[in-house]
Amino acid sequence: MSQEFDVAIIGGGLAGLSAALTAGRLGHSVVLLTDGVPGGELLKIEKIDGVPGYAEGVPGYDLCPITQEQAEELGVEFVDEPATGISAEGEGWKIASGAGDIVARGLIMATGTAMARLGLPGEERLHGKGVSECASCDAPLLRGKVAVVAGGGDSAMQEALVLADHLEKVIMVMRGDGLAGQARYREAVEENPKIELRCNTVPTEIVGEDAVTAVKVKDEASGVEDEIAADAIFTFIGLVPNTGLVADLVALDDTGRIRVDAAMRSDAKGLCAVGNVREGSPHRAVGAMGDAAAAAVALDRYLATGAWRDA
Numbered sequence: 001m002s003q004e005f006d007v008a009i010i011g012g013g014l015a016g017l018s019a020a021l022t023a024g025r026l027g028h029s030v031v032l033l034t035d036g037v038p039g040g041e042l043l044k045i046e047k048i049d050g051v052p053g054y055a056e057g058v059p060g061y062d063l064c065p066i067t068q069e070q071a072e073e074l075g076v077e078f079v080d081e082p083a084t085g086i087s088a089e090g091e092g093w094k095i096a097s098g099a100g101d102i103v104a105r106g107l108i109m110a111t112g113t114a115m116a117r118l119g120l121p122g123e124e125r126l127h128g129k130g131v132s133e134c135a136s137c138d139a140p141l142l143r144g145k146v147a148v149v150a151g152g153g154d155s156a157m158q159e160a161l162v163l164a165d166h167l168e169k170v171i172m173v174m175r176g177d178g179l180a181g182q183a184r185y186r187e188a189v190e191e192n193p194k195i196e197l198r199c200n201t202v203p204t205e206i207v208g209e210d211a212v213t214a215v216k217v218k219d220e221a222s223g224v225e226d227e228i229a230a231d232a233i234f235t236f237i238g239l240v241p242n243t244g245l246v247a248d249l250v251a252l253d254d255t256g257r258i259r260v261d262a263a264m265r266s267d268a269k270g271l272c273a274v275g276n277v278r279e280g281s282p283h284r285a286v287g288a289m290g291d292a293a294a295a296a297v298a299l300d301r302y303l304a305t306g307a308w309r310d311a
C-alpha cells in the first residue's frame with residue numbers, strides 16, 4: 001500500500017528543504033526523502049557566503065536545521081531513506097524507497113551533485129585517512145600540519161581558507177594558469193601567507209600506508225613529476241549531478257543535469273528540478289532557495305489546473 005502526498009521531494013539539501021517549506025506553506029501534503037541528515041553539501045560548511053542578511057556568512061549547520069524545523073512545523077513529513085526508483089503512476093509519480101512506496105502528483109528532484117573524485121591510485125584506500133572533501137570537519141584534526149587542496153574554483157578556495165586557519169601550510173594544486181571564481185575568494189587566497197599556489201599542476205597519486213603522507217604531482221606543460229609531503233588532500237575538482245533515477249524519464253543537458261524552464265518544470269508533467277541538479281544552476285545557496293520557491297509555486301498551479309508547460 002502506497003502512501004499518498006500532493007508533493008514528493010527527493011533530496012534534503014537546501015534546495016529540497018526550501019521547496020518543502022514553500023510547498024508546505026501553500027497548504028499541500030508534502031513528503032521529503034533524504035539519505036541522511038538533511039542539509040546536503042552545506043550542512044558542514046562553517047560559513048555560507050552570499051546569503052542576504054548575513055554579512056559575515058551563516059553556518060550551514062545552523063541554516064539547514066532551522067529550515068528543516070520550519071518545514072516540519074508546516075507538517076512536512078521527512079523520510080530518512082533514499083529514493084531507489086521513480087516511475088510514472090497514473091497522473092503522478094511513484095517513488096520507491098526503503099520506507100515503502102510513495103505516490104505524489106507533483107515531484108521535485110533536489111538530489112544535488114556529488115563531488116567528482118580524482119580517480120588516483122591511493123584515493124579510495126585512503127579516503128577518511130587524509131583524503132577528504134570537508135575542510136571544516138577535518139581542519140581542527142590537522143592543526144599545525146600540511147594539506148594539499150586539489151582544485152582552483154570557489155569551493156576549493158573557500159575550503160583552503162578554512163584549512164589555513166588551522167594548518168601550518170595549504171598547497172593548492174590546479175590545472176591552468178590560476179584561480180577561477182569569485183574575486184573576493186581569489187584576493188583572500190592570494191593574500192594568505194599560509195596558502196601556496198601551484199598552477200598547471202595535476203595530482204597523479206596519493207601516497208601513504210595507513211594515512212596520507214604525500215601527494216605526487218605532475219607539471220602539465222613539462223611533464224616533470226614531483227612529490228609534495230602532506231598529511232591530507234582535499235578534492236574540489238567538480239560536481240557530478242545525481243540524476244540516475246530520472247535519466248530515462250526527463251530530458252537532461254549534456255552535463256547530465258535536468259533541463260527545466262524558468263519555473264523549474266522539466267519536460268515530464270508534474271516533475272520539477274531545483275538546485276544543483278537542474279540545468280544552468282548557479283550553484284549558490286540563494287539560487288537553490290529561489291529555484292525551490294519557483295518549483296513549489298509551479299506545482300501548486302499544476303495541482304490546481306492540471307496545466308503544465310507548453311513545450
Ligand SMILES: Cc1cc2nc3c(=O)[nH]c(=O)nc-3n(C[C@H](O)[C@H](O)[C@H](O)COP(=O)(O)OP(=O)(O)OC[C@H]3O[C@@H](n4cnc5c(N)ncnc54)[C@H](O)[C@@H]3O)c2cc1C
Pocket residue numbers: 010011012013014015016033034035038039040041042045047048049050051081082083084110111112113155158159242245274275276277282283284285286288
Ligand atoms: C565546499 C562548498 C562550499 C560552498 N559554499 C557556498 C557558499 O558559501 N555560498 C553559496 O551560496 N553556495 C555555496 N556552495 C554551493 C551550495 O552548497 C549549493 O549551491 C547548494 O547547497 C545546492 O543545494 P542542493 O540542495 O541543490 O544540493 P545538495 O546540497 O547536494 O543536496 C542534495 C541532497 O540530495 C540527497 N540525495 C541525493 N540522491 C538522493 C536520493 N536518491 N534519495 C534521497 N536523497 C538523495 C543528497 O544526499 C543531498 O543531501 C558551496 C558548495 C560546496 C561544495
